[in-house]
Amino acid sequence: xxxxxxxxxxxxxxxxxxxxxxxxxxxxxxxxxxxxxxxxxxxxxxxxxxxxxxxxxxxxxxxxxxxxxxxxxxxxxxxxxxxxxxxxxxxxxxxxxxxxxxxxxxxxxxxxxxxxxxxxxxxxxxxxxxxxxxxxxxxxxxxxxxxxxxxxxxxxxxxxxxxxxxxxxxxxxxxxxxxxxxxxxxxxxxxxxxxxxxxxxxxxxxxxxxxx
Amino acid sequence: xxxxxxxxxxxxxxxxxxxxxxxxxxxxxxxxxxxxxxxxxxxxxxxxxxxxxxxxxxxxxxxxxxxxxxxxxxxxxxxxxxxxxxxxxxxxxxxxxxxxxxxxxxxxxxxxxxxxxxxxxxxxxxxxxxxxxxxxxxxxxxxxxxxxxxxxxxxxxxxxxxxxxxxxxxxxxxxxxxxxxxxxxxxxxxxxxxxxxxxxxxxxxxxxxxxx
Amino acid sequence: xxxxxxxxxxxxxxxxxxxxxxxxxxxxxxxxxxxxxxxxxxxxxxxxxxxxxxxxxxxxxxxxxxxxxxxxxxxxxxxxxxxxxxxxxxxxxxxxxxxxxxxxxxxxxxxxxxxxxxxxxxxxxxxxxxxxxxxxxxxxxxxxxxxxxxxxxxxxxxxxxxxxxxxxxxxxxxxxxxxxxxxxxxxxxxxxxxxxxxxxxxxxxxxxxxxx
Amino acid sequence: xxxxxxxxxxxxxxxxxxxxxxxxxxxxxxxxxxxxxxxxxxxxxxxxxxxxxxxxxxxxxxxxxxxxxxxxxxxxxxxxxxxxxxxxxxxxxxxxxxxxxxxxxxxxxxxxxxxxxxxxxxxxxxxxxxxxxxxxxxxxxxxxxxxxxxxxxxxxxxxxxxxxxxxxxxxxxxxxxxxxxxxxxxxxxxxxxxxxxxxxxxxxxxxxxxxx
DNA sequence: AATGAATGAGTATTCATTCAT
DNA sequence: TATGAATGAATACTCATTCAT
Numbered sequence: 001x002x003x004x005x006x007x008x009x010x011x012x013x014x015x016x017x018x019x020x021x022x023x024x025x026x027x028x029x030x031x032x033x034x035x036x037x038x039x040x041x042x043x044x045x046x047x048x049x050x051x052x053x054x055x056x057x058x059x060x061x062x063x064x065x066x067x068x069x070x071x072x073x074x075x076x077x078x079x080x081x082x083x084x085x086x087x088x089x090x091x092x093x094x095x096x097x098x099x100x101x102x103x104x105x106x107x108x109x110x111x112x113x114x115x116x117x118x119x120x121x122x123x124x125x126x127x128x129x130x131x132x133x134x135x136x137x138x139x140x141x142x143x144x145x146x147x148x149x150x151x152x153x154x155x156x157x158x159x160x161x162x163x164x165x166x167x168x169x170x171x172x173x174x175x176x177x178x179x180x181x182x183x184x185x186x187x188x189x190x191x192x193x194x195x196x197x198x199x200x201x202x203x204x205x206x207x208x209x210x211x212x
Numbered sequence: 213x214x215x216x217x218x219x220x221x222x223x224x225x226x227x228x229x230x231x232x233x234x235x236x237x238x239x240x241x242x243x244x245x246x247x248x249x250x251x252x253x254x255x256x257x258x259x260x261x262x263x264x265x266x267x268x269x270x271x272x273x274x275x276x277x278x279x280x281x282x283x284x285x286x287x288x289x290x291x292x293x294x295x296x297x298x299x300x301x302x303x304x305x306x307x308x309x310x311x312x313x314x315x316x317x318x319x320x321x322x323x324x325x326x327x328x329x330x331x332x333x334x335x336x337x338x339x340x341x342x343x344x345x346x347x348x349x350x351x352x353x354x355x356x357x358x359x360x361x362x363x364x365x366x367x368x369x370x371x372x373x374x375x376x377x378x379x380x381x382x383x384x385x386x387x388x389x390x391x392x393x394x395x396x397x398x399x400x401x402x403x404x405x406x407x408x409x410x411x412x413x414x415x416x417x418x419x420x421x422x423x424x
Numbered sequence: 425x426x427x428x429x430x431x432x433x434x435x436x437x438x439x440x441x442x443x444x445x446x447x448x449x450x451x452x453x454x455x456x457x458x459x460x461x462x463x464x465x466x467x468x469x470x471x472x473x474x475x476x477x478x479x480x481x482x483x484x485x486x487x488x489x490x491x492x493x494x495x496x497x498x499x500x501x502x503x504x505x506x507x508x509x510x511x512x513x514x515x516x517x518x519x520x521x522x523x524x525x526x527x528x529x530x531x532x533x534x535x536x537x538x539x540x541x542x543x544x545x546x547x548x549x550x551x552x553x554x555x556x557x558x559x560x561x562x563x564x565x566x567x568x569x570x571x572x573x574x575x576x577x578x579x580x581x582x583x584x585x586x587x588x589x590x591x592x593x594x595x596x597x598x599x600x601x602x603x604x605x606x607x608x609x610x611x612x613x614x615x616x617x618x619x620x621x622x623x624x625x626x627x628x629x630x631x632x633x634x635x636x
Numbered sequence: 637x638x639x640x641x642x643x644x645x646x647x648x649x650x651x652x653x654x655x656x657x658x659x660x661x662x663x664x665x666x667x668x669x670x671x672x673x674x675x676x677x678x679x680x681x682x683x684x685x686x687x688x689x690x691x692x693x694x695x696x697x698x699x700x701x702x703x704x705x706x707x708x709x710x711x712x713x714x715x716x717x718x719x720x721x722x723x724x725x726x727x728x729x730x731x732x733x734x735x736x737x738x739x740x741x742x743x744x745x746x747x748x749x750x751x752x753x754x755x756x757x758x759x760x761x762x763x764x765x766x767x768x769x770x771x772x773x774x775x776x777x778x779x780x781x782x783x784x785x786x787x788x789x790x791x792x793x794x795x796x797x798x799x800x801x802x803x804x805x806x807x808x809x810x811x812x813x814x815x816x817x818x819x820x821x822x823x824x825x826x827x828x829x830x831x832x833x834x835x836x837x838x839x840x841x842x843x844x845x846x847x848x
Numbered sequence: 849a850a851t852g853a854a855t856g857a858g859t860a861t862t863c864a865t866t867c868a869t
Numbered sequence: 870t871a872t873g874a875a876t877g878a879a880t881a882c883t884c885a886t887t888c889a890t
Contacts, residue, residue, distance in 0.1 A: 178390030602814030
């Protein structure tokens, strides 16, 4: 009962179990689809009992909601890590674009699960709201960063002054989303090559080309 | 494809049932989700018996596959009708872009069903191929038309000669897809306004701006 | 499709199935208890599939509610049949009392099921009401008959004039119920002997004793 | 049975827990039904851990058996206390009848739990025997007291000499049980009014009426 | 072709009980 | 003695599909 210097190694497995369960849910849903990913299967894959599944997650729906919220967080962390802390606008822009290309495969890999979960989740107003808010935060954070970078570049004179900043920001999001969408159906679009070219054409050129 | 001299006498009732079934399947899947849209419910909604359902469609999976193939066809027909037969490149380009904006709401409205069906269908190689081929045809047809129009415009001197035709074609598809994708989650993106603006910025300006 | 002189032997099995299901439910609940009487078991006992169970009854709760409503009906029919159509008050009173003694074993035999069903049913207002109404109807019908018989006997001078008719009616119901209740716990009270003696002491003597 | 010189020092907390658990079990079973009253819920309601539940009671079945045995004891204590130690037969008879009317609401209030527990318990011969013995003791004790009182009254000349003592004893038990039984289904019978009237008619009058 | 009753495999969820701490 | 996380057997109910009429 004394909580002083106990190292609490015993509590860690709980987090570990939680992680294993989320991972198992993702794996089985990606492989077999949401409905075919049974709670029995997930428990077995995560090497826990079904009771434990339900000690950690209220229901299948909640489990998969968590799966997605976590995926969003992880994607954001990966982008942040990749962009780094460059302050020069040109460098930072490059970092942002590279980061997008780099996360792209992971995003598309998780898309099948994401969409199926969305289809189920979106019947429940509360879950839909939570998932949507998480997604919106992610869009907003990236858009904010890009916007700031473009404006800084304009002030410093290294980007075109007549740049339609909002247009570029919206366009970039749309192009990224478009490639994600396409990759759902078409495995040929799942690597980042097409995305890289499109970003070059639609974003980089419009920003840097003034320097000609 | 020509619908002219088909005799259609006593067969129409059968076709009508088929149509009612497909419609019922779409409606219930959109409202309740793929799994919750039961064959019983679809039969009731279409005012046919369950036996009749299975006389027209081999299985639930096949029924929904047909649902989507038909949706693709209808979308294509709508685009074709809207573009019309203008031959002047500028006019035709305008027609193409307007058509995209115009089909957009219908496409997003059917997206929920589309994605759920895809999630189920894509486990079966044969069904996945059929669905994917239909989709690819659609992309190819539109891309072809756009490509021809742009090249014609270049030849006639009304579009910039240094236009990256392939880049524009790919970019346009990506932007359209991106808005479709975004609309899945965000009802604020479901009208065509954002799409219209993005097409203006990213496509029209780049093509016409030489005229300045 | 012609409904004219078809003997409809084919429809009868449906009613037969329903009867078999109700019977199976009663038997298994009496033997194993409400919870232990599983829908699988009931289906097997009734020699129908589980799906058929649910085609006939909405839920386990509804199935057992029907079980009880039917039991009430059958008990009433048995009493009516036993009482017959005697019009002489003394004869009719004898018939009524004999009938009670005679139904008693069947009533107590079904009591275990009855009480367990009541415990479950009574959480749902709608089901409770239906079951309660059926029960009340039964009490009311028997009480009415007894009341009429006693009053007729008074008019005809063969029963004591100072008879507390309402008191006797209420008392008889209470005594019958009391023996039913006791029999729940005590198998020694499950035959009708104790009841017969009690009715003699508490009812017959008070009515006929004037003749002394 | 004498509760006088028990030392009760440090044991009280344990007894208190036991009491809280039994109370919690009764409350939740009355509110939600036997099956819906989970051991988790009972532990929470009693503010003990689930482990503690199992330190005090072997199983859910045993816990509820104890619940009922205790309820019987309490009812008997209440009757004894109410009857008091009057020695005059008329006074004592009044006390007995009043006591029955007085315990009646408490008995009916506990009936729901009682019957559900019985339904479960009665599958196990050993538990059934213990419960049945407790019940029989209670009937026997009350019957004995009543019998003695009636006989004393006859000897002292204040009750009719031709009184069918056994008949009255059995009848009284039956009437009391009958009202308990009726109250299970019909809340209008849950107060003691009907019982009081019935006892008046069926018992008091027959005993005292000689005095006319 | 049309019907709809019958089928039974399949699944999320619950909960009494155990046991390491 | 107390705790509460872990267990897994058990069960009501669903629904795609079939087939006798």
